[in-house]
Amino acid sequence: MRGLPWPAKAYLVVVIGAAAALVGNIVVVPGQLAGVGEYGTLLVLALLFLVCESMPTLLNVEQFAVSVSFSAALAAVVLVGPEGAAIVGLTAVVSVRPGLPLVKRLFNGAQFAICGYASGKVYEFFGGVTGVPEVNDFEALVGPYAVAAALFVPLNIVLTLTMVRLASTERAERMPARGMAQFLLSYFGYATFGLLVAGLWATVASISAVLVLLPLFIARWAFGQYHAQQRSYDATIAALCQAVETKDYYTRGHCTRVSLASTMIAQEIGMGAERLRAIRYAGMLHDVGKLGVPTKVLQKDGPLTEEEFAAIQLHPMRGLEIVRGIDFLDEAFAGIMHHHERHDGRGYPMGLAGDEIPEFARVIAVADAFDSMTSDRSYRGARPVEVAVAELHKGAGSQFDPEMVAAFVRALEREPWQPPRKASPPPCDETETTTKDHDDPTMPIEVVGGS
Ligand SMILES: [Fe+2]
Numbered sequence: 001m002r003g004l005p006w007p008a009k010a011y012l013v014v015v016i017g018a019a020a021a022l023v024g025n026i027v028v029v030p031g032q033l034a035g036v037g038e039y040g041t042l043l044v045l046a047l048l049f050l051v052c053e054s055m056p057t058l059l060n061v062e063q064f065a066v067s068v069s070f071s072a073a074l075a076a077v078v079l080v081g082p083e084g085a086a087i088v089g090l091t092a093v094v095s096v097r098p099g100l101p102l103v104k105r106l107f108n109g110a111q112f113a114i115c116g117y118a119s120g121k122v123y124e125f126f127g128g129v130t131g132v133p134e135v136n137d138f139e140a141l142v143g144p145y146a147v148a149a150a151l152f153v154p155l156n157i158v159l160t161l162t163m164v165r166l167a168s169t170e171r172a173e174r175m176p177a178r179g180m181a182q183f184l185l186s187y188f189g190y191a192t193f194g195l196l197v198a199g200l201w202a203t204v205a206s207i208s209a210v211l212v213l214l215p216l217f218i219a220r221w222a223f224g225q226y227h228a229q230q231r232s233y234d235a236t237i238a239a240l241c242q243a244v245e246t247k248d249y250y251t252r253g254h255c256t257r258v259s260l261a262s263t264m265i266a267q268e269i270g271m272g273a274e275r276l277r278a279i280r281y282a283g284m285l286h287d288v289g290k291l292g293v294p295t296k297v298l299q300k301d302g303p304l305t306e307e308e309f310a311a312i313q314l315h316p317m318r319g320l321e322i323v324r325g326i327d328f329l330d331e332a333f334a335g336i337m338h339h340h341e342r343h344d345g346r347g348y349p350m351g352l353a354g355d356e357i358p359e360f361a362r363v364i365a366v367a368d369a370f371d372s373m374t375s376d377r378s379y380r381g382a383r384p385v386e387v388a389v390a391e392l393h394k395g396a397g398s399q400f401d402p403e404m405v406a407a408f409v410r411a412l413e414r415e416p417w418q419p420p421r422k423a424s425p426p427p428c429d430e431t432e433t434t435t436k437d438h439d440d441p442t443m444p445i446e447v448v449g450g451s
Pocket residue numbers: 286287315339340438439
């Protein structure tokens with residue numbers, strides 16, 4: 001709790017205090033537990049909730065974890081009423097999640113208890129009958145259950161997001177609309193499973209939870225594994241990027257921006273999700289081969305000899321050699337290998353032309369040149385976006401694929417480009433800078449004959 005801003009501390013005290021008063025009242029005041037029904041059902045639901053809550057799945061959105069426990073909490077609303085649902089929710093405090101701070105445990109338990117109780121009351125208010133439903137009762141409980149779930153979901157999100165916002169010292173990053181939609185859909189999906197657990201309880205009792213939730217739980221686990229794998233891929237790529245960018249102060253952030261611009265073009269031309277991921281990686285790694293080019297060549301002031309220029313021209317091949325063993329890169333290999341080919345066939349390393357150039361490479365070529373032009377370099381300042389776009393138009397049909405240039409311009413109209421912040425001069429002798437950028441179409445590298 002130390003280090004939290006005071007509004008976050010005050011909020012924590014209010015939420016935890018409210019839940020403590022609520023559960024205390026249920027446990028201490030005689031008669032309050034009468035609506036809970038059989039304690040065996042309460043115990044099974046609490047255990048089920050606890051198991052599920054102990055294994056949350058991180059969504060692709062930072063800081064947000066959802067778990068199957070949500071279904072158990074909503075099933076409790078029907079089976080053991082508002083008081084029972086509050087007790088079930090409170091068990092989140094003792095979930096088996098090593099390293100989870102006590103404050104977070106208390107908050108989780110408190111907010112689940114409040115949500116469970118409030119939804120239970122709404123369920124009853126709309127005519128829902130508490131207890132194990134008869135087979136014929138199923139239809140009657142659907143309406144009140146839907147209202148209860150419709151309250152549980154937003155209340156849970158509001159309570160959690162308020163905490164996240166108040167606890168963040170920096171301006172909280174807004175959850176993207178797609179992330180929020182994923183989050184809400186996920187929650188409403190769990191609500192449906194809660195209804196199934198409650199409905200089946202009459203026929204197969206607690207086995208209904210296993211029947212309904214086990215496949216769901218396994219699916220969520222597999223999904224979580226997939227996301228964990230994606231995160232480790234991203235970390236691997238980011239580490240390689242970092243290695244490339246430490247070679248040159250002025251190209252810091254270039255890989256990430258090329259990746260972003262490539263993704264914008266790829267979305268515009270309608271690439272599917274798998275290819276979008278691959279092109280994101282290709283954009284990040286397009287210049288990884290610079291690791292294989294002597295720094296003194298990259299940094300050389302003045303014209304390059306033919307040998308030195310040949311070393312620069314080798315970087316796409318070197319890049320391919322470096323990442324060849326990373327099998328998840330798939331089509332990204334072609335993007336790395338051919339990102340300096342030109343539409344007119346005068347590029348390198350193979351001199352491919354037009355449609356012979358792989359699509360990934362044609363996309364990256366545009367993104368790469370654009371970011372180079374709109375970023376500061378040691379020998380010139382960043383060009384405005386309009387100037388860079390005019391250069392792309394000028395090179396369309398000779399250096400660049402006109403279709404990719406047009407797609408990028410359309411994407412820029414929809415989603416304005418955020419140029420990198422102005423680069424302050426690098427600290428003396430501590431950082432390396434290149435004299436000329438091989439990606440800059442406005443300032444070609446000069447080459448002199450002989451070595
Ligand atoms: Fe390059």
